[in-house]
Amino acid sequence: MRSPNAMTRLPDYVTLFDSGSLPLEALAAHLKGKDYRWFEGSRIRAAAVRVVSHLPGRLREELYRLAGGLDAVPPRRIEDVDAEAIARWATRSYPARQYPAVMIGSSTGAAVHLCAALGIPWLPQTVLVPVRRTLDPDRPRDDLEWGREPAARLVERNPELRVYQMHDPNQDRLMLMHMGYFRAKRRRLGQSYEEFLRRSLPPGGTIFLLECNFRWPAVRVSDSHFFQTGGYGGLAPEEYLHGSERVRRHLERLGAGVDRWDAPQPDGDFPEAEWGFDPDLGKDAERFARENGYRLCRIVYDDPVDLSPFVADLHRWWYRRLGQPDDRLLVESFIMLQPRLALTAGAVPYWMTFNSVRSASDLRAYIESRPRFNEIYLMPFSNSIEGAGLAPVETWRDILAKAAHRGEFIGIDPDKYPKDLASFVTHTEAIAKLACREVPSPLSLDELSEFFARDTEGKVRFDIRCEA
Numbered sequence: 001m002r003s004p005n006a007m008t009r010l011p012d013y014v015t016l017f018d019s020g021s022l023p024l025e026a027l028a029a030h031l032k033g034k035d036y037r038w039f040e041g042s043r044i045r046a047a048a049v050r051v052v053s054h055l056p057g058r059l060r061e062e063l064y065r066l067a068g069g070l071d072a073v074p075p076r077r078i079e080d081v082d083a084e085a086i087a088r089w090a091t092r093s094y095p096a097r098q099y100p101a102v103m104i105g106s107s108t109g110a111a112v113h114l115c116a117a118l119g120i121p122w123l124p125q126t127v128l129v130p131v132r133r134t135l136d137p138d139r140p141r142d143d144l145e146w147g148r149e150p151a152a153r154l155v156e157r158n159p160e161l162r163v164y165q166m167h168d169p170n171q172d173r174l175m176l177m178h179m180g181y182f183r184a185k186r187r188r189l190g191q192s193y194e195e196f197l198r199r200s201l202p203p204g205g206t207i208f209l210l211e212c213n214f215r216w217p218a219v220r221v222s223d224s225h226f227f228q229t230g231g232y233g234g235l236a237p238e239e240y241l242h243g244s245e246r247v248r249r250h251l252e253r254l255g256a257g258v259d260r261w262d263a264p265q266p267d268g269d270f271p272e273a274e275w276g277f278d279p280d281l282g283k284d285a286e287r288f289a290r291e292n293g294y295r296l297c298r299i300v301y302d303d304p305v306d307l308s309p310f311v312a313d314l315h316r317w318w319y320r321r322l323g324q325p326d327d328r329l330l331v332e333s334f335i336m337l338q339p340r341l342a343l344t345a346g347a348v349p350y351w352m353t354f355n356s357v358r359s360a361s362d363l364r365a366y367i368e369s370r371p372r373f374n375e376i377y378l379m380p381f382s383n384s385i386e387g388a389g390l391a392p393v394e395t396w397r398d399i400l401a402k403a404a405h406r407g408e409f410i411g412i413d414p415d416k417y418p419k420d421l422a423s424f425v426t427h428t429e430a431i432a433k434l435a436c437r438e439v440p441s442p443l444s445l446d447e448l449s450e451f452f453a454r455d456t457e458g459k460v461r462f463d464i465r466c467e468a
Contacts, residue, residue, distance in 0.1 A: 010089050013073040013081050013129055019107040019274060020124040022335045027112050027122055028093040030340035035432065038424050072130035072179035078150045083158040083184070086127055087192035094121045099200050100445055103299075104193070104285060105210030106277045109337045109351035110307035111299075116339035117311075117318065119442030121200070122210075123193055125186050125281050126164075126274065129154070130179040137176040138256050140167040140229045140263045147180055148221060155224040160188045162224050162280075164273035168231040169261050170240070170250070170387040171354065183273040187280040189288055198292065206295045206445060209285050211277040213302045217241065217266035218273075228273045229263040232304055234356035234389015241266070250388035275304040275353070298463040304353050306459040309366050312350045314443075314451050316370075319346065321447075322440055327374040327404075330431070331363060334381040336423070338431050345434035347377070355380045355418060360391040360399060367402050376403040377410040377434070379427050382420040393417050410434075 016022050029036040073080070103115050103122040115122045131150055135142050144165070151163040166172075166181040175181075189197075197207065217237050218228040230240030239247050243260030251258055271278050282298070289296035301307055312329075319326040330347035332338070333355055342349045350366060352359040367373065378396055393414050400407030411427025413420045452462055 011080075011082070011085050013077065014086055014089075014127050015071055015130050017071075017335060018128040019109075019335060020127040023107070023109060023112045023337060024090060024093060024122065024124060026337060026339055027115055028095075030116050030343075031119065031121065032095055035340050035344075035428065036338060037428050072132035074132050075150050078131065078153045079157050081129055081154055081158060081184075083161050083186065084190060084192055086184075087123075087186075087190055090123050091192050091196035094196075094200075096199070098202050099205070100202070101206035101208055102197055102200055103208040103210055104189075105208075105281065105299075106212035106275060106304075108210070108212065108275065108304055108307055109332055109334070110305075110311040110349075111210055112337060113339050113342065113349045113351065114307070114311050114314070116343065117315065117443050118445070118448065120208075123196070125277065126183050128274075129182040129184050130175075131182055132178065133180050134178055135176070135180075137167075137169045137173050138251070138258050138261055140169065140227075140261055142262075143167045143176075143180060144219060144221070144227045144264050147182070147227065148225070150180075151182065151221070151225040154182065154184070158184070159224075160186060160190050162187055162226070162278055164218075164271070164276075165221075165225065165227045166231055166273040167227070167229050168233075168240075169229075170235055170389070171231065171233050171385060173254075173387070174385060181273075185271070185278040185281070187278060188284045189281070194288060197288070197294070201294060204293060204295060206297055207285060207289050209282055209296060209298045211279075211282060211298055211300045212272075212275050212304055213300065214272045214276045214304055215269040216272040216276070218268065218270045219264050219266050220268060220270070226270050226273070227264065228270075229261065229266075232272060232275055233354045234358065234387055239388075246388050272304075295464070295467055298461075300461040300463060301459055303459075305351075305359070305362055308351045308362075309457065310455060310460045312348050312366070313370075313455070314448075315348045317451050317454075318440075318443055318447075319348070324437070324440075325374075327372070328434075329367070329373040329376045329403075330410075331376065331378045333359070333379060336379050336381050336427060338428060340439065341428065341431040341435070343439045344437060345431060346436050347431075347434065348373075352380075355391055355396075356389045357391045357395070358389070360395045364399055364402075367399065372404050373402075374404045374406070376400055376407040377431075378408070379410050379423075379431075380412060380417060382412055382416070382418045382423045384419045384421065386418060390418065 411430035
């Protein structure tokens with residue numbers, strides 16, 4: 001039998017390059033006292049990414065698309081998906097010791113930085129299980145029909161999961177050609193999460209439940225399977241469902257042969273597949289906390305990016321208390337985040353979901369409403385997809401110009417944006433060069449409470465449900 005702290009590899013039916021997996025590994029590396037390096041231990045893969053980044057655009061896109069298909073699990077292996085195996089990977093990724101708190105729930109890069117500041121683990125509710133298949137990305141209705149059978153098999157094997165099938169022909173177009181997006185959300189803590197909490201929390205310890213209330217129109221296929229066309233980013237839900245002028249222009253530029261997507265009619269608004277919180281897990285976490293004498297504190301917010309200004313401001317407040325500069329801003333996007341390197345660089349972390357016009361607008365509003373930053377470094381996610389609603393490089397340059405002294409892209413060639421795949425490797429090297437200090441001692445829970453009492457925006461709400 002393996003010891004509780006024995007390292008478990010991520011099961012091959014779950015992709016690492018997603019909001020529920022790679023951020024966990026980056027946080028786990030920080031709690032082990034290590035920087036997180038993409039492709040660490042695989043120089044061949046790292047070198048291949050650099051080489052692919054220099055290939056012609058069409059060939060680069062084709063290789064990216066094919067790689068996604070190879071990363072997906074064949075439908076015949078859907079019964080191999082094991083919710084407890086995924087949970088064991090998550091819990092065994094962290095050092096085996098006691099923590100003042102553990103965070104569980106929605107995915108968001110801002111929460112990873114919050115956990116790094118507090119020195120605590122985060123356990124995701126949602127992971128991405130990509131399933132191999134070949135379909136026209138402009139026909140979401142066909143994907144819904146295809147997904148009925150494999151989704152039913154997955155939840156029959158794992159009744160503690162719900163499948164939120166996601167089809168985003170704008171932001172995931174290349175990958176959708178060869179794989180279906182099954183976002184699996186936990187409805188219950190399960191054995192591995194419960195055992196981890198008992199091992200890792202002292203008597204009366206705190207469970208933070210991270211709840212993003214963001215919802216999206218979807219088809220309720222069954223109580224355990226929802227189908228969502230589109231996702232948070234550059235387009236509104238109505239544009240995915242009914243089209244728009246910019247959708248028409250986008251599809252015309254791609255030579256798609258259609259002027260809108262063939263999307264099934266939704267029958268309600270449900271938790272958004274990637275970022276939203278399924279409330280069943282909250283009920284189970286509250287039960288577990290009461291039965292075991294833990295304090296449960298809900299962190300509730302309505303939009304995936306709402307936590308970002310709060311966490312960035314928390315870091316500025318923390319740095320000032322330490323007598324250190326607080327005027328270096330590091331802007332991250334999607335899974336391009338580095339919690340430990342941000343701390344050693346003395347950087348205030350601001351996380352964006354994607355590189356959309358909306359994300360740029362939110363970032364601009366944040367910068368303009370705060371004391372001026374002396375330095376601003378921007379690290380956009382570069383995944384080779386030029387979707388509708390993507391902010392152009394000129395927009396980012398205009399934002400960088402708001403720095404008092406230095407504003408620049410970091411770890412990415414802006415002339416190749418958004419197709420600089422080498423940035424997956426080079427961003428860590430670039431941020432590491434900013435290192436100027438040791439990692440400070442973690443914030444205490446009392447300090448977090450003190451800062452929350454000072455927060456005036458009100459986009460993040462703390463709700464204590466169980467007192468130890």
